[in-house]
Amino acid sequence: PTTATPGAPPVVQLKYQLLNPADHFKDVVSAARSVILAGGTMQPISDFETQLFRYLAEGEMSFFGCGHVIPKSNLKCVVVEKGPKGGDMTFRFEQRGNKDLMLELGQLLMNFLNFIPDGVVVFFPSYSFLHSVKKIWEENGLMTKFGSKKTVFFEPQEGGEVETVLREYAEAIRISRESAGKGSGALLFAVVGAKLSEGLNFSDELARAVVLVGLPFANLGSVELKERMKYVTELEKQQENKPKQGARDAGQELYENLCMKAVNQSIAKVGAAGRAIRHRGDWAGLILVDSRYSSPRIRGKLPKWIGEDIAVAKTFGQAMKELGPFYREKKSSLKAA
Numbered sequence: 001p002t003t004a005t006p007g008a009p010p011v012v013q014l015k016y017q018l019l020n021p022a023d024h025f026k027d028v029v030s031a032a033r034s035v036i037l038a039g040g041t042m043q044p045i046s047d048f049e050t051q052l053f054r055y056l057a058e059g060e061m062s063f064f065g066c067g068h069v070i071p072k073s074n075l076k077c078v079v080v081e082k083g084p085k086g087g088d089m090t091f092r093f094e095q096r097g098n099k100d101l102m103l104e105l106g107q108l109l110m111n112f113l114n115f116i117p118d119g120v121v122v123f124f125p126s127y128s129f130l131h132s133v134k135k136i137w138e139e140n141g142l143m144t145k146f147g148s149k150k151t152v153f154f155e156p157q158e159g160g161e162v163e164t165v166l167r168e169y170a171e172a173i174r175i176s177r178e179s180a181g182k183g184s185g186a187l188l189f190a191v192v193g194a195k196l197s198e199g200l201n202f203s204d205e206l207a208r209a210v211v212l213v214g215l216p217f218a219n220l221g222s223v224e225l226k227e228r229m230k231y232v233t234e235l236e237k238q239q240e241n242k243p244k245q246g247a248r249d250a251g252q253e254l255y256e257n258l259c260m261k262a263v264n265q266s267i268a269k270v271g272a273a274g275r276a277i278r279h280r281g282d283w284a285g286l287i288l289v290d291s292r293y294s295s296p297r298i299r300g301k302l303p304k305w306i307g308e309d310i311a312v313a314k315t316f317g318q319a320m321k322e323l324g325p326f327y328r329e330k331k332s333s334l335k336a337a
Contacts, residue, residue, distance in 0.1 A: 015224070017224055017227065017228070019227065019228060019231040020051075020231070020235075021051070021052060022051060022052050022053070022054060022055065025052055025053075026055065029053070029056075041261065041264045041265045041303075043065075043260070043261075043264055043301060043302070043303055043304075044256075044257045044260050044261065044301040045063050046253065046257065047253075047254065047257050048061075049061060050232070050235075050236070050250060050253075051232060051235075054235070054239065065303070065304045065305075066305075070281075070282060070283070072309055074281075074282065074283035074284075075283065075284065075285070075286065075306075075309070076284075076285045076286070076311075076322065076323060076326040077285070077286040077287075077288070077306050077309060077310045077311065078285070078286070078287055078288070078310070078311045078312075078313055078319055078322045078323055079288045079290075079291075079293040079294045079299075079310060079311070079312045079313060080108070080287060080288065080289045080290075080313050080316070080319045081291040081294055081312065081313060081314055081315075082291075082313075082314065082315050082316050082319075083101075083104035083105065083107065083108050083316055084104060084107045084108055084111060084316050085104050085107070086315075086316070087100070087101060087104045088291060089101075089104075089105070089108070089289050089290055089291055090290060090291045090292060091105075091125070091129075091213060091214030091215070091289075091290050093217075096129055096132060096133075097132070099136055102132075102133050102136045102137070103136065103137075103140055103142070105133070105213065105289070106133075106136075106137050106140070106142040106146075107142075108289065108316070109122065109146070109211070110142070110145055110146070110149070111316075111320065112209065112211070112287065112323070113146065113149040113150060113184075113187065114149070115323070115324060115327050115328070116185075116208055116209045116285070116323075116327055117184065117185055117205070117208055117327070117331060118173050118176070118177065118184075118185040118186075118205035118206070118208045119169070119173050119185050119186050119187075119188065119205055119206045119207050119208060120150065120185065120186075120187050120188070120207070120208065120209045120210075120211065121188045121190055121207050121209070121210050121211070122187070122188070122189050122190065122210075122211040122213065123190050123191065123192050123210070123211065123212045123213065123266045124189065124190070124191055124192070124213050124214065125191075125192055125213070125214045125215065125216035125217070126191060126192075126216070127157055127191050127194070129214070130154070130189055130191060134154070134189070146187055149184055149187070150172075150176075150184055150185045150186050150187040151169075151172040151176075151185075151186045151187070152186070152187045152189070153165055153168065153169045153172075153186060153187065153188045153189070154188075154189045155188070155189065155190040155191055155194055155195065157194075159195055162195045165188075169186050169188050169206075170206060172185070172186040173185050173186050173205050173206060177205065185205070185208075190266075192212070192216040192262050192263065192265075192266045193216060193262050193265070193266075204282055207284055208283075208284055208285065208327075208330075209284060209285040209286075209287060210266070210267065210284065210285070210286050210287070211287045211289060212263060212266060212267070212286075212287070212288050212289065212290075213289045213290065214289070214290050215259055215263065215290055215292055215293075215298075216259055216262045216263065217255065217256075217258075217259045218255065218258055218259065220255075225255070225258075228251075228254060229250075229251030229252075229254055229255060230251065232250040232251055232253075232254050233249050233250050233251040235250065236249065236250035256297075256298075256301070257301065260298070260301040260302070263302070264301075264302065264303055267286060267302070267303065267306065283330055285323060285326060285327070286306065287319075287323070288310075293312075294312045
């Protein structure tokens with residue numbers, strides 16, 4: 001029960017959540033000779049195997065993933081483990097109040113803005129995280145420095161304002177390109193799972209880089225999430241095939257998979273990671289700023305066309321060496337054209 005207004009009677013809310021979609025979907029599978037599930041951001045795929053099709057015998061389900069339409073030379077994907085001062089770029093929830101870490105993150109972005117042209121989109125795990133970082137950067141003067149490099153925009157929480165922000169963002173990039181080098185594009189701060197990470201495309205100069213800061217793990221205090229995790233864990237225990245020793249339980253696997261699906265939807269912006277790269281001649285960088293992205297388990301849950309060629313930068317200098325030549329070569333090609 002909740003109370004909407006002080007002194008008013010409590011309002012009771014009932015919410016129904018489907019924990020077991022397999023029984024409903026089994027009717028479709030039983031009636032068809034073949035069932036095809038298709039999508040651009042279906043990975044990690046393990047949830048389909050353990051929840052939706054757990055009754056299928058081994059070999060009855062297969063997975064096919066396509067490569068990207070662009071040549072490998074048009075995408076640069078880098079995991080950044082360290083900041084310019086050598087700080088560990090790991091943005092766990094308890095670290096989000098770490099002012100020194102947030103300032104080093106700002107310095108990291110400033111370094112990247114020095115050579116990335118046109119539009120840059122930076123995704124944060126939540127609005128609260130973005131707002132707290134913005135406050136620190138404003139107090140320190142970093143936000144003013146960002147503005148000296150690119151016109152800065154923030155994703156609005158009100159859905160009705162998104163179109164206006166996108167239009168102004170695109171216009172700032174257009175004006176910058178027409179100013180014969182006097183401007184250097186625009187910078188857009190956005191949130192994973194919000195409007196800008198789902199269904200919107202940033203092709204060509206609208207996103208020459210997509211930066212993901214941290215991992216967007218869901219709130220473990222959510223009653224709905226707790227029930228889902230509890231259900232899949234109990235379901236796993238009922239199966240004849242027990243998980244291998246040392247393997248993560250089904251609840252923790254679901255928790256991590258929900259996070260990585262959100263990451264992949266934002267990436268799917270790059271090609272998306274499909275929304276930034278939309279045609280064969282397009283190009284962009286994907287920069288993952290959190291040391292946890294270097295984990296083989298996490299990388300294995302990224303789209304295949306990204307995970308195969310990802311570079312893990314153990315130092316900030318190495319990150320610059322990976323990204324600098326890529327952008328210099330692409331900018332040279334644009335001038336030659």
